[in-house]
Each structure stands twice: as C-alpha cells, then as structure tokens.
Amino acid sequence: MLQAEAYFDLDALGRYLPLFEGVGAVWEALDRLKNFIKEIIRPNLPTDFLQGVPLAKSLVLYEGKAYCLEDGFDLRLGERPEVLREGRVLHEATLVMAGAVLWGEIELGPGVVVEPGALIKGPSIIGARAEIRQGAYVRGNCIIGEDCVVGHTTEIKHSIMLSGAKAGHFAYIGDSILGLGVNLGAGTKLANLKMRPGTVRILWQGKSYDTGRCKLGAILGDGVQTGCNSVTNPGVLLGPSSLIFPGLAVPSGIYPAKSFLRP
Incomplete structure (x- = not known):
C-alpha cells in the first residue's frame, strides 16, 4: 500500500506517468513535482496577460494563437461559458475571462475555462477542458489534469489532480495527490501541516514510515x-x-481500497 500503483491506474496517466515511475513510496512523487513541471511545461500565454493584475479583456487561445475576445469571437454564457465564431462553438478554444489574475509560467490546455476572479500562479499546468472557477486560487507548482474542476473559494498548492478530479466548492488541497475521478465534497480540507514541529510519519502494519516531508496532505486513490x-x-x-x-x-x-470512513 505504499506504491503508486496501489492508488492510481498508471496506464491512464499519459504525460504524467514519469512523475510516478520508480518511486519507492507514492508521496515521493510530490518531491519530484517542482522539477518535473519545469521539464515538461509549455507556457502558452502572452506575457502581456501575465502581469498579476485582473485582466481588462477576455483572452482566447485558439489554434496556437492568442486573441482578445473582441477579435471576431463571441461568448455564450451558461453553466459553462462557450466561445463561438460565426455562430459555431469552438470546443477547443481556451477562454480566460476578464477579471482573472495570472502570473508566472502557465500552460493552459485546449478547452480550458478560467472564470473572472480566479488567480493562477505559475509554474502550473492545467489540462484540457479543465475549469478554474470564480474565486479559485492556484498557488503554483500544480498539475491540474484534463476535465478537472478547481471551484469557488478552492485553494490548491504544490499538488496533483489527475484527470476528472473535482474540488468544486470551498476546498483546500495542500501537498496532495487526487486520483482519477476523485470528488471532494463542499468544504473538504486536505490539511498538510502538523500542529507540532517535525516531519509527517505514517503508521502501516506496525511500522512507522518517515515521509521526510514537513508538509504532506492526502493521497486519494482513483474514485x-x-x-x-x-x-x-x-x-x-x-x-x-x-x-x-x-x-x-x-x-x-x-x-485500503473501498474503505468506508464514517463517524
């Protein structure tokens, strides 16, 4: 129960698989995270939009180019905002709405939506079709996979959300890994710092394992x-x-898998 394969379907991790390969214990992927992001990140935002102040205009990334929304695009608001051109929905267009705040190296995949009031610090990678909703705070050194949601008043730092993981409302994710399809109920907090000084230790089968990390949140397996x-x-x-x-x-x-933790 210490290895990554006990928690995640490694065959489904795609470009993020090397982060977990060869680790002795699953939390060691977090020790690699910062350097791993630096190696694979492909920043794709114009520097004019990375000033750390609320954007005055909405940004559209489409077919490898950056545009302002007014440059021939339309916006249709709904449960999920959509970018249109000549009446056709552009599902692969990435939308960063006016009022969002960005700085540092940031990679946004196709179809991503960043809502007004979200704050994203780099280095961070945000995968295809992910939603970064109003009031979300991405504090850097984060991988947010495809189809993920970082919701209203949710903060995430130095963490990994694998594809389909969702933290829709009022969550804290610190130094943690969320597996495929994980869902955090509103107000979930993944605490990462002990009240007493020292590294985080984990008891397993009568043996105490020192993670070597002063900050370690939760490792949540797929589903x-x-x-x-x-x-x-x-x-x-x-x-x-x-x-x-x-x-x-x-x-x-x-x-273990399929645990039901109740009061």
Whole structure:
C-alpha cells in the first residue's frame, strides 16, 4: 500500500506517468513535482496577460494563437461559458475571462475555462477542458489534469489532480495527490501541516514510515469521494473507491481500497 500503483491506474496517466515511475513510496512523487513541471511545461500565454493584475479583456487561445475576445469571437454564457465564431462553438478554444489574475509560467490546455476572479500562479499546468472557477486560487507548482474542476473559494498548492478530479466548492488541497475521478465534497480540507514541529510519519502494519516531508496532505486513490466538511489530517493515504462521510476528521494513516470512513 505504499506504491503508486496501489492508488492510481498508471496506464491512464499519459504525460504524467514519469512523475510516478520508480518511486519507492507514492508521496515521493510530490518531491519530484517542482522539477518535473519545469521539464515538461509549455507556457502558452502572452506575457502581456501575465502581469498579476485582473485582466481588462477576455483572452482566447485558439489554434496556437492568442486573441482578445473582441477579435471576431463571441461568448455564450451558461453553466459553462462557450466561445463561438460565426455562430459555431469552438470546443477547443481556451477562454480566460476578464477579471482573472495570472502570473508566472502557465500552460493552459485546449478547452480550458478560467472564470473572472480566479488567480493562477505559475509554474502550473492545467489540462484540457479543465475549469478554474470564480474565486479559485492556484498557488503554483500544480498539475491540474484534463476535465478537472478547481471551484469557488478552492485553494490548491504544490499538488496533483489527475484527470476528472473535482474540488468544486470551498476546498483546500495542500501537498496532495487526487486520483482519477476523485470528488471532494463542499468544504473538504486536505490539511498538510502538523500542529507540532517535525516531519509527517505514517503508521502501516506496525511500522512507522518517515515521509521526510514537513508538509504532506492526502493521497486519494482513483474514485475516492469525500463528504461535505470532511478533513484529512496530514499523511492520509486512502485507497481507490473509498468514501469519507460528511463532517469526519480522518486520522493520519493508510486505508485500503473501498474503505468506508464514517463517524
């Protein structure tokens, strides 16, 4: 239960697979994260839009070029904003709406939507069709995979969200890894810092493992779901298809696949 393959379908990780290959314990992927992002990131935003102030105009990235929304595009607002040209929806167009704040090296995949009031610091990679919603705070050294959601008043730092992971409302994700299709209920907090000084240690089968990390949040396997207002203490490793009931504080430790954690 220490290896990455116990938590994630490695065959589905695509370009992010090298981050997990050869690690002795799954949390070691976080030790590699900063350098890994530097190696693979392909920044694709004009420097004029990376000034750390709210954008005055909406930005469209389409077919490898950057445009202002007014340059022949239209915006259709709905549950998810859509970019149109000559009445046709451009599903591969990336939209950064006026009022968003950006700085540093940032890669945005096709079909990404960044809503007004979101703040993204680089280096960060945001995969295709991801949503960075109003009030979201991406603090840097983050990989946010395809079809992910970083929602309203959700903060994420030095973390990985694999494809389809969602944190839609009022969440904190610190020094953590969310597997494929993970869903965090509103108000979920993945705490990453102990109240007492020292590195995070994890007990497994009667042995205490020192992670060597002063900050370590949660490792949530593929398909994990957390209930509203649940909290994981630093150093929680939760196997795939597990559930955390609402309002629960989960102690540090390793929990096997299909665990049902309830008060």
